[in-house]
Amino acid sequence: METEQLCRIVIDNASDAVLFSDSKGIIRLWNSGAERMFGYRREEALGKSLDLIIPENLRQRHWDGYFRVMASGTSRYSVELLSAPALCKDGSRISTEFSLVLVTDTAGQVQGVAAIIRDVTARWQREREQKERMRELESLLKNAVPG
Numbered sequence: 001m002e003t004e005q006l007c008r009i010v011i012d013n014a015s016d017a018v019l020f021s022d023s024k025g026i027i028r029l030w031n032s033g034a035e036r037m038f039g040y041r042r043e044e045a046l047g048k049s050l051d052l053i054i055p056e057n058l059r060q061r062h063w064d065g066y067f068r069v070m071a072s073g074t075s076r077y078s079v080e081l082l083s084a085p086a087l088c089k090d091g092s093r094i095s096t097e098f099s100l101v102l103v104t105d106t107a108g109q110v111q112g113v114a115a116i117i118r119d120v121t122a123r124w125q126r127e128r129e130q131k132e133r134m135r136e137l138e139s140l141l142k143n144a145v146p147g
Helices: 003-013 032-038 056-072 121-144
Strands: 017-022 027-030 082-087 093-104 110-119
Touching: 017 032, 032 082, 032 110, 056 082, 056 110, 093 121
Parallel strands: none
Antiparallel strands: 017 027, 017 110, 082 093, 093 110
């Protein structure tokens, strides 16, 4: 099997969302994981702005950072995970974590960025519930201890 064919199969069938946006923030790659995660079919997402999945209240901050990365050619999120809420087609918000891959041409000029995105909403909800339970238990203990 050719490497290019293997890469296409892996990307197309990954359960995580894999997408690529060009230097202007236009979606150019959208896999089946992105379709399931965000609810948009590939045909609906390709050629659209990343605003499709960015909550409105976070767009300015996103674009400031995005264009800074396009200009500088560096991002700490090429190594570290980035956590951010995302918007789905039905209007719901999900919690995501993702890593970035800066894509450059042969001259080193940034052409865009690929993102590998995981929906971590269920984990965040469990953690929030555990923290709430801990606060309740601490409050009970505090009130139960004489003093």
